[in-house]
Amino acid sequence: GNSVTQMEGPVTLSEEAFLTINCTYTATGYPSLFWYVQYPGEGLQLLLKATKADDKGSNKGFEATYRKETTSFHLEKGSVQVSDSAVYFCALSDGNEKLTFGTGTRLTIIP
Amino acid sequence: GAVVSQHPSRVICKSGTSVKIECRSLDFQATTMFWYRQFPKQSLMLMATSNEGSKATYEQGVEKDKFLINHASLTLSTLTVTSAHPEDSSFYICSASDPTSGSYEQYFGPGTRLTVT
Numbered sequence: 001g002n003s004v005t006q007m008e009g010p011v012t013l014s015e016e017a018f019l020t021i022n023c024t025y026t027a028t029g030y031p032s033l034f035w036y037v038q039y040p041g042e043g044l045q046l047l048l049k050a051t052k053a054d055d056k057g058s059n060k061g062f063e064a065t066y067r068k069e070t071t072s073f074h075l076e077k078g079s080v081q082v083s084d085s086a087v088y089f090c091a092l093s094d095g096n097e098k099l100t101f102g103t104g105t106r107l108t109i110i111p
Numbered sequence: 112g113a114v115v116s117q118h119p120s121r122v123i124c125k126s127g128t129s130v131k132i133e134c135r136s137l138d139f140q141a142t143t144m145f146w147y148r149q150f151p152k153q154s155l156m157l158m159a160t161s162n163e164g165s166k167a168t169y170e171q172g173v174e175k176d177k178f179l180i181n182h183a184s185l186t187l188s189t190l191t192v193t194s195a196h197p198e199d200s201s202f203y204i205c206s207a208s209d210p211t212s213g214s215y216e217q218y219f220g221p222g223t224r225l226t227v228t
Contacts, residue, residue, distance in 0.1 A: 036219075043117075043204050044155070044219040089154065097143055097208055099217060103154045 002027045006090050006102030013080055013109055021075040021105045023064075023090035031092040033057075033066050033073040034099070038087045047075075047088070082109045113139050115207050117220035124195055125228055132190045132223045134205030140185035141207035145217060146178075149202040161188050195227040 007022040025031065032051045036044040048057030053068035062077045073090060090102040114137040124130045134144055143162050147155040159175075161167040161182035169175045177199075179191040188207075192199055202224050206217040 041222075043115075043221040044206075046216065046218075049216070097217075098145075098157065098160070099206075101154045104152075106152070 002031070002092060002094055002100040004090050004092055004100055004102035006105055008103070008105070010106040010108060013107070015082055015109055015111050016079045017109075019075070019077040019080045019084075019107070021088055021090075021107070023073045023075065023102060025071050025073065025090075025092050027071075027092055027094050027100075029094055030068075031094040033064070034091040034093070035062070035064055035073070035075050036089040036091060036101075038089065038104070040086070044089065080107075080109050082111055085109045113207075113209050113212070113218040115141075115205065115218045115220040117205055117223050119223060120221060121224045121226075123226045123228060126196055127194055129191055129193045130195055130225060132192075132203055132205075132225075134188045134190070134207070134220055136186045136207045136209075136218070139207075139209045139211065141188075142185065142210050143208045144182055144188040145206045145208075146180060146188075146190050147204045147206070149204060149222075151202075155204060158190075192225065195225070197227045200225055200227045 003026045005024050034049045035047040037047045048059040050057040050066035056065045064075045087104045087106045089104045091099045116135045118133045146158045149155050158173045159167045159169045161180045163182045167180035182188040204222045206219045
């Protein structure tokens with residue numbers, strides 16, 4: 001079956017540091033890949049997505065590239081801000097509308 | 112963009128009572144809605160998939176008689192937790208997909224925190 005493995009947190013960084021959150025997946029076929037962000041007490045918001053190999057999703061300074069050869073979709077940001085503190089979820093969809101989520105990575109940015 | 116609302120945002124109920132949570136797509140018609148449960152510091156667990164006008168499809172291990180799902184219209188799905196117990200306390204999140212978007216992207220509601228005392 002499908003699965004998503006995410007780097008375990010929590011992750012704590014200083015403001016303006018470089019961020020990487022690793023995500024690898026197992027799926028049949030060619031899934032679409034997503035990063036969702038959940039701010040405290042809120043539901044999930046789509047951060048970025050990629051639907052085919054070598055696509056790069058980007059939003060709010062975050063980027064992730066769909067790497068079929070390594071089955072990865074790592075999230076990166078060059079300079080994080082305190083407002084980026086949240087829980088980040090990697091997810092995939094293999095075309096049947098269901099999303100498979102990773103366990104989430106809690107990110108805390110300190111000033 | 113597509114907006115999904117949930118009501119209530121927080122609810123406290125006594126053990127043995129039932130509570131209903133509403134999920135609405137505000138600016139699009141959602142043929143499919145999903146209900147998730149999230150435990151503290153854990154990922155989302157898909158409970159069921161509901162399609163307008165038909166019975167919900169429950170994931171393995173989810174009690175359909177306890178978690179009643181009704182997708183009465185293209186903009187409204189409800190989750191009723193029947194005979195709630197403290198172990199049902201959790202964060203419940205719904206999502207909806209917009210078929211006109213050309214993708215299976217899901218739009219999430221803000222969640223409902225249920226506390227059973």
